[in-house]
Amino acid sequence: MKKISPRMVVAAMLLFAMMLPRSLSAQTDIDALMMAKNAFCVGPMYSYSSWKNYWEGTLKRDNENLGTVSTKMAAVMGNYGISKRLNVLFSVPYVKTKASAGTLQGMDGLQDLSLFLKWRPLQKEMGKGKLSVFGIAGVSFPLTDYTPDYLPLSIGLRSKTALGRLMVDYKLDMGLFATASATYLLRDNIDIDRESYYTTEMHNTHEVKMPDAANYNFRAGFRNRRWIAEAVVNIWNTLGGFDITRNNMPFPSNNMDATMVGANFKYVIPPLPQLQLVAGGNTTVAGRNVGQARTVYGSIFYILDFSRKSKSPNPTSNAK
Amino acid sequence: MLSDMKKIVFYSVIVFMAAVIVIIACNKDIEGRTDNIPALAPANLDLNAGAWKPVLLTSPSEFAVAAPGVTTSPDYIAQINEIKAWQADMTKEEERIVKYWSAGGVLRWNEIMRELVAKHNLPPYQNEDGTYPVPSAANPLAYPLFPFANPPYAARAYAYVAAAQYDALIAAWYYKKLYNRAAPYKVDSSLKVLIPQSDLPSYPSEDAVLAGAAAEMMKLLFPGDQDFIQQKAEEQKRARIIAGANVRSDIEAGEVLGKAVAQKFVTRARGDRAGVAGGNPALWKQLEDDCIARGETPWVSLETPKRPPMLPLFGKVKPFLFDSLTVIALRPGPPPSTSSKEMKDECDEVYHQTSRATRENIRIIHFWSDGAGTYTPTGHWMSIAAEDFIKKNFSEVRWARNIALLAMAEMDAAIVCWDTKFYYFNPRPSQMDPNIKSLTGVPNFPSYISGHSTFSGAASKLLGHLIPERAAAYDAMAEEAARSRFVGGLHYNKSDCGVGLVVGRNVGNYAVQRAKTDGAE
Numbered sequence: 001m002k003k004i005s006p007r008m009v010v011a012a013m014l015l016f017a018m019m020l021p022r023s024l025s026a027q028t029d030i031d032a033l034m035m036a037k038n039a040f041c042v043g044p045m046y047s048y049s050s051w052k053n054y055w056e057g058t059l060k061r062d063n064e065n066l067g068t069v070s071t072k073m074a075a076v077m078g079n080y081g082i083s084k085r086l087n088v089l090f091s092v093p094y095v096k097t098k099a100s101a102g103t104l105q106g107m108d109g110l111q112d113l114s115l116f117l118k119w120r121p122l123q124k125e126m127g128k129g130k131l132s133v134f135g136i137a138g139v140s141f142p143l144t145d146y147t148p149d150y151l152p153l154s155i156g157l158r159s160k161t162a163l164g165r166l167m168v169d170y171k172l173d174m175g176l177f178a179t180a181s182a183t184y185l186l187r188d189n190i191d192i193d194r195e196s197y198y199t200t201e202m203h204n205t206h207e208v209k210m211p212d213a214a215n216y217n218f219r220a221g222f223r224n225r226r227w228i229a230e231a232v233v234n235i236w237n238t239l240g241g242f243d244i245t246r247n248n249m250p251f252p253s254n255n256m257d258a259t260m261v262g263a264n265f266k267y268v269i270p271p272l273p274q275l276q277l278v279a280g281g282n283t284t285v286a287g288r289n290v291g292q293a294r295t296v297y298g299s300i301f302y303i304l305d306f307s308r309k310s311k312s313p314n315p316t317s318n319a320k
Numbered sequence: 321m322l323s324d325m326k327k328i329v330f331y332s333v334i335v336f337m338a339a340v341i342v343i344i345a346c347n348k349d350i351e352g353r354t355d356n357i358p359a360l361a362p363a364n365l366d367l368n369a370g371a372w373k374p375v376l377l378t379s380p381s382e383f384a385v386a387a388p389g390v391t392t393s394p395d396y397i398a399q400i401n402e403i404k405a406w407q408a409d410m411t412k413e414e415e416r417i418v419k420y421w422s423a424g425g426v427l428r429w430n431e432i433m434r435e436l437v438a439k440h441n442l443p444p445y446q447n448e449d450g451t452y453p454v455p456s457a458a459n460p461l462a463y464p465l466f467p468f469a470n471p472p473y474a475a476r477a478y479a480y481v482a483a484a485q486y487d488a489l490i491a492a493w494y495y496k497k498l499y500n501r502a503a504p505y506k507v508d509s510s511l512k513v514l515i516p517q518s519d520l521p522s523y524p525s526e527d528a529v530l531a532g533a534a535a536e537m538m539k540l541l542f543p544g545d546q547d548f549i550q551q552k553a554e555e556q557k558r559a560r561i562i563a564g565a566n567v568r569s570d571i572e573a574g575e576v577l578g579k580a581v582a583q584k585f586v587t588r589a590r591g592d593r594a595g596v597a598g599g600n601p602a603l604w605k606q607l608e609d610d611c612i613a614r615g616e617t618p619w620v621s622l623e624t625p626k627r628p629p630m631l632p633l634f635g636k637v638k639p640f641l642f643d644s645l646t647v648i649a650l651r652p653g654p655p656p657s658t659s660s661k662e663m664k665d666e667c668d669e670v671y672h673q674t675s676r677a678t679r680e681n682i683r684i685i686h687f688w689s690d691g692a693g694t695y696t697p698t699g700h701w702m703s704i705a706a707e708d709f710i711k712k713n714f715s716e717v718r719w720a721r722n723i724a725l726l727a728m729a730e731m732d733a734a735i736v737c738w739d740t741k742f743y744y745f746n747p748r749p750s751q752m753d754p755n756i757k758s759l760t761g762v763p764n765f766p767s768y769i770s771g772h773s774t775f776s777g778a779a780s781k782l783l784g785h786l787i788p789e790r791a792a793a794y795d796a797m798a799e800e801a802a803r804s805r806f807v808g809g810l811h812y813n814k815s816d817c818g819v820g821l822v823v824g825r826n827v828g829n830y831a832v833q834r835a836k837t838d839g840a841e
Binding site for chain 1: 341348349431442444689695700756757758761
């Protein structure tokens with residue numbers, strides 16, 4: 001492959017981010033990449049997400065008393081290869097929210113720790129490519145006592161969650177690939193600071209029943225040992241919950257749905273194969289009780305090899 | 321060694337994930353604090369409550385209730401058989417409504433009111449031209465839904481329903497004692513009884529009185545929710561028959577009485593000046609001009625587009641516990657001038673609080689915020705009171721009296737507070753200093769004096785009288801509620817919250833005075 005200068009990489013990434021505004025949960029628990037045995041990949045991630053319009057139930061509107069609502073996130077993410085077929089992943093985000101208009105103050109704080117086990121029980125040659133099947137289990141729980149009952153400016157929903165995901169990936173030897181996954185997310189009840197709240201009826205308790213959610217993710221593009229470029233469609237579907245009533249504030253147990261399309265881009269710097277640059281973005285094309293968010297993000301991952309024998313410089317075994 | 325570490329990591333992650341999944345999957349259903357409380361079993365039946373002082377009735381017998389038929393008549397026996405027929409074929413739903421209503425009709429109607437207030441406490445969305453539509457009682461189901469149950473509207477609504485129920489129960493108790501008809505289960509010992517038995521005469525039915533009074537009063541207050549309200553009223557009446565507590569003639573007489581008494585309150589409500597409390601553009605302008613003429617910075621709506629102030633003439637509404645001249649006498653002196661150093665210092669104090677809010681401050685801000693989409697501060701104090709009353713095993717009539725005292729104190733607190741707010745028209749901290757960002761929504765009316773503080777001062781004063789062993793706790797709650805508005809960035813500490821508490825307590829004292837002299841103590 002022809003050598004590409006870092007300047008070209010940056011230019012390409014910026015161009016990519018501008019052309020295809022953007023997906024957040026990429027290169028992690030929802031892609032087909034596996035770390036090699038005893039390799040540990042870790043790095044910071046930064047994302048910026050904002051929306052001006054949102055869906056109040058199914059009605060799209062703006063709100064001059066919020067202006068543009070933005071969420072900045074800085075996270076540490078990591079991925080360790082227990083074996084090449086079994087990885088464990090984590091992420092710890094710090095979140096800061098802000099509304100550009102109105103009087104409401106933004107919030108910030110450490111949000112939820114996520115842990116995933118990613119298992120690839122099956123991988124076999126098929127036609128001119130390779131088919132892989134993955135099973136992923138994950139949990140998340142809040143790291144701090146932040147308040148979830150301050151939407152849209154709370155930093156999270158503060159629900160303990162557990163997810164199960166089935167994922168299938170097919171990659172042609174030449175590099176084209178497609179990945180599809182379906183996820184079921186269990187969400188625990190949450191506590192809010194209020195003693196009562198109204199959904200479609202009155203609840204005289206500080207406990208809020210959170211509906212479960214499903215997530216469907218499709219991604220396709222090109223990947224090899226140096227590059228990944230992919231387009232992503234992500235569908236988030238809350239299984240229950242209620243609509244924001246007219247001119248009301250959102251609530252954690254709303255029926256939040258979102259369909260996002262975006263792209264991710266990853267580059268392994270040739271002279272420094274332990275270093276990976278990741279960037280991406282997505283935009284919300286349909287939704288319900290959520291902001292019509294556009295998100296961009298970037299991260300740098302560094303790969304540490306804990307195995308005693310020397311390893312191939314390429315850490316993403318599936319990308320070989 | 322590395323492989324051991326790996327195994328430890330792997331298995332602990334597996335175990336942890338399994339534990340989280342089990343916890344989440346098994347722990348979904350939530351229970352309201354009053355969903356499963358026991359049936360009301362009063363320690364004292366208050367058999368002489370017919371002699372207590374009513375709010376509007378000229379006497380407990382102002383509305384006649386005919387003498388009941390004898391319990392040996394074929395008609396009465398047919399009514400007993402109706403109970404037996406219900407009981408022979410009880411559905412789960414019927415069991416549920418018996419249990420629900422047995423906890424107490426005043427409690428349940430107060431909860432229903434809180435639910436309707438929360439449902440309707442939403443400011444209307446603006447028109448295309450930046451003005452705001454006004455909900456119409458004549459067309460309650462068209463957007464914007466009627467009513468916008470904001471804090472003053474809600475305080476008044478709670479008060480009318482509670483006071484009507486109280487007067488109606490005084491009349492009911494008068495006739496209960498007069499006619500002394502025994503409960504059906506005392507007449508026919510073969511009846512199943514699904515509620516605690518008592519020696520209270522059953523004619524007219526207190527539950528039907530409460531249902532009739534509430535339903536009639538709420539036609540005016542929540543005209544768009546009639547199906548919901550009527551369904552609750554029917555449920556309550558049916559629950560008493562199914563439970564074996566009342567025969568149909570007890571129910572029918574009670575409902576007629578409840579409606580008749582409520583009519584008297586409806587008439588009062590139609591003439592209490594609340595209907596015109598919204599004012600008009602000329603008045604809104606006048607308030608601003610008057611404030612400027614006094615040399616002060618006038619209040620300006622912090623919403624975009626600017627929303628007209630919330631019910632600027634609510635201070636002129638006719639109070640329950642005193643006359644309109646007393647409203648003016650209860651109005652506190654002016655806040656510090658908007659151009660004074662004192663006001664600037666108070667403003668700076670708000671800025672410093674809000675710019676470094678602690679988690680505990682955020683908790684109390686949100687605990688007491690009672691803003692849009694909630695049952696308002698009055699509803700919050702209703703909830704606090706009700707949960708304490710449950711423990712006291714009050715009779716229905718004492719429940720009604722205590723809730724009515726509280727609700728009237730809150731409505732009158734709203735009147736005095738709104739009179740003060742629009743007399744001085746003082747700006748909010750975020751208007752004086754746009755750097756002040758609030759931690760809950762800024763209400764759309766002037767700052768001085770804090771509504772939460774006034775409501776809480778009045779409620780805590782009365783509740784401390786009704787349940788003296790909790791007086792210190794109520795005081796502490798009121799102080800915290802007041803403080804929440806300061807640390808939330810909505811009010812100045814000393815002038816708005818401090819003075820609000822004092823004014824609220826002064827209003828509360830009128831309720832205490834009434835409580836001492838209404839014959840119930």
